Amino acid sequence: MKKRIIFVLLCIFIALSVMSVLPLWGDTGIKSKLTSYDRILVIGITFVLFFYYNKLDHSPQYAHATINNDKKEKDQHNAEIFTKPKITFEDVAGLDEVKEELIEVIDFIKKTEKYKKMGAKIPKGILFYGPPGTGKTLLASAVAGETKSAFFSASGSEFVEKYVGVGAKRVRALFEKAKKEAPSVIFIDEIDAIGARRHLESNNEKDQTLNQLLVELDGFNTDQTVVVIGATNRLDLLDEALMRPGRFDRHMYIGNPSMKAREDILKVHTKNKPLSSEVSIADLAKKTHGMSGAHLSNIANEAAIIAVRENQEVISSKHFDLAIERVVAGLQVKNPNVLLKEKEIVSYHEAGHALIGKLLKTDMIQKVSIIPRGQALGYVLQMPQEDRYILTKDDLIKKMMVMLGGRASEEVVFNHLSTGAKDDLKKVTDLAAQMVCEYGMSDLGYISQEPSMIKSLSREINKEMNKIIDGCYKDTLETLKKNQNQLDIIATALMERETLSFDELNELLIEDRDTQEEKLAAV
Numbered sequence: 001m002k003k004r005i006i007f008v009l010l011c012i013f014i015a016l017s018v019m020s021v022l023p024l025w026g027d028t029g030i031k032s033k034l035t036s037y038d039r040i041l042v043i044g045i046t047f048v049l050f051f052y053y054n055k056l057d058h059s060p061q062y063a064h065a066t067i068n069n070d071k072k073e074k075d076q077h078n079a080e081i082f083t084k085p086k087i088t089f090e091d092v093a094g095l096d097e098v099k100e101e102l103i104e105v106i107d108f109i110k111k112t113e114k115y116k117k118m119g120a121k122i123p124k125g126i127l128f129y130g131p132p133g134t135g136k137t138l139l140a141s142a143v144a145g146e147t148k149s150a151f152f153s154a155s156g157s158e159f160v161e162k163y164v165g166v167g168a169k170r171v172r173a174l175f176e177k178a179k180k181e182a183p184s185v186i187f188i189d190e191i192d193a194i195g196a197r198r199h200l201e202s203n204n205e206k207d208q209t210l211n212q213l214l215v216e217l218d219g220f221n222t223d224q225t226v227v228v229i230g231a232t233n234r235l236d237l238l239d240e241a242l243m244r245p246g247r248f249d250r251h252m253y254i255g256n257p258s259m260k261a262r263e264d265i266l267k268v269h270t271k272n273k274p275l276s277s278e279v280s281i282a283d284l285a286k287k288t289h290g291m292s293g294a295h296l297s298n299i300a301n302e303a304a305i306i307a308v309r310e311n312q313e314v315i316s317s318k319h320f321d322l323a324i325e326r327v328v329a330g331l332q333v334k335n336p337n338v339l340l341k342e343k344e345i346v347s348y349h350e351a352g353h354a355l356i357g358k359l360l361k362t363d364m365i366q367k368v369s370i371i372p373r374g375q376a377l378g379y380v381l382q383m384p385q386e387d388r389y390i391l392t393k394d395d396l397i398k399k400m401m402v403m404l405g406g407r408a409s410e411e412v413v414f415n416h417l418s419t420g421a422k423d424d425l426k427k428v429t430d431l432a433a434q435m436v437c438e439y440g441m442s443d444l445g446y447i448s449q450e451p452s453m454i455k456s457l458s459r460e461i462n463k464e465m466n467k468i469i470d471g472c473y474k475d476t477l478e479t480l481k482k483n484q485n486q487l488d489i490i491a492t493a494l495m496e497r498e499t500l501s502f503d504e505l506n507e508l509l510i511e512d513r514d515t516q517e518e519k520l521a522a523v
């Protein structure tokens with residue numbers, strides 16, 4: 001834009017200079033109106049504009065606020081081009097825990113001296129991992145924005161060229177430039193394209209590029225404030241060499257947003273849009289379970305487009321609903337009712353785990369959530385109250401009952417068997433196998449089975465494992481049936497709020513106990 005304005009000005013001044021100098025137009029009036037002082041000024045300005053325009057053409061374009069611009073630039077130029085993002089943490093909604101961790105890194109970049117005096121080393125490599133569209137790129141550029149660092153953004157796939165050695169050379173050039181411009185943040189998206197485990201696929205070019213990256217990471221010292229942030233959707237694919245201490249040793253999970261975070265993200269993306277007063281962002285957050293930040297930004301944009309198409313002055317909830325439908329259709333989920341039903345099933349499944357955990361007083365339940373994480377549709381975060389090295393058979397049985405709580409809950413409420421318990425069943429089976437074969441906790445006796453024996457005894461071992469698991473499952477079912485009231489309470493709260501903390505879970509159950517007691521007292 002700026003370039004275009006300068007270009008137009010330049011053309012005007014060239015024309016003016018020509019008119020004021022050439023005798024051809026001498027009598028048209030312009031030449032006679034200008035004094036020789038004016039003429040020198042006009043020609044001078046023309047020269048300045050010319051040099052300025054020429055310089056613009058060769059210098060890197062500095063960042064404007066949006067990532068899209070960064071991406072465009074990335075496509076047009078090579079990796080050594082940097083920007084100075086104006087994005088800050090305020091533009092990144094949710095992700096509070098990650099932001100908190102990053103604040104430490106930011107402090108490092110801002111006050112390098114303070115840390116150097118103490119002999120502390122700046123964290124070099126940070127790895128963001130998690131599903132697509134959750135704000136990894138946005139967050140990395142916010143780190144640069146917060147610290148006023150130069151931001152170098154590259155994609156792993158850009159480095160993998162057809163010719164051997166080109167990728168490595170480009171990595172070297174990128175780091176060289178970043179060191180020169182320090183403080184700087186290097187962001188490498190899709191780092192798995194170069195950093196995948198080497199035995200997975202042998203490719204000379206990729207190996208050389210990865211080796212160069214490792215050399216660069218090891219190479220720069222603490223005097224150079226260069227932070228490298230890698231991003232991947234697949235942490236499991238990465239080469240261990242890349243994750244060693246001193247390289248990408250800080251891993252941060254960037255997951256799909258919770259309901260509260262979705263509300264915040266929607267607020268960020270509707271900030272400059274005229275909304276009808278009946279639009280409730282909180283309601284929109286409820287309706288967009290399982291969606292990423294990129295989906296939400298898409299929805300806000302689609303809703304605005306639909307409103308314009310309908311010649312409306314403001315965006316109404318109807319427009320948002322249509323936009324959500326469009327994005328959901330893009331996700332290839334058949335219809336929102338399917339989503340809702342699944343949400344109910346996952347809520348009961350997780351509520352089952354949590355309630356059994358609470359009733360049996362096993363490890364402390366820190367958090368129950370139905371926000372998908374990795375392959376899991378929901379999760380229960382448990383934390384042992386103390387480090388324990390010896391567990392009794394009773395402890396193991398309780399653990400197993402908590403693991404089976406999900407499936408049992410689904411059976412109690414929906415009377416079905418679903419695929420949602422796959423991981424739980426695997427864990428239960430492993431534990432039962434250990435109880436029988438390693439800990440001597442079955443009718444096969446107090447013996448530890450040798451691997452060679454396990455094969456020949458497989459039928460007996462299976463029988464014992466089944467006995468243990470079946471017994472646990474029966475008890476779990478009974479317990480849940482007896483406490484179905486509490487199961488309903490937890491599941492309903494999960495459907496509403498999506499995540500329950502330790503305190504919230506306790507509160508719900510205490511409230512329920514109070515109402516039960518009141519009822520009894522009334523009878």
Ligand SMILES: Nc1ncnc2c1ncn2[C@@H]1O[C@H](COP(=O)(O)OP(=O)(O)OP(=O)(O)O)[C@@H](O)[C@H]1O
Nearest residue numbers: 067092093132133134135136137138265293294297
């Ligand atoms: N937490 C968030 N706050 C505000 N906007 C967000 C957030 N997360 C995502 N977005 C929106 O989604 C867009 C895409 O996010 P971004 O490119 O950072 O995702 P990503 O995790 O890097 O995705 P990918 O893995 O596909 O590269 C952002 O430009 C922003 O508009």
Ligand SMILES: [Zn+2]
Nearest residue numbers: 349406421424
């Ligand atoms: Zn489960």
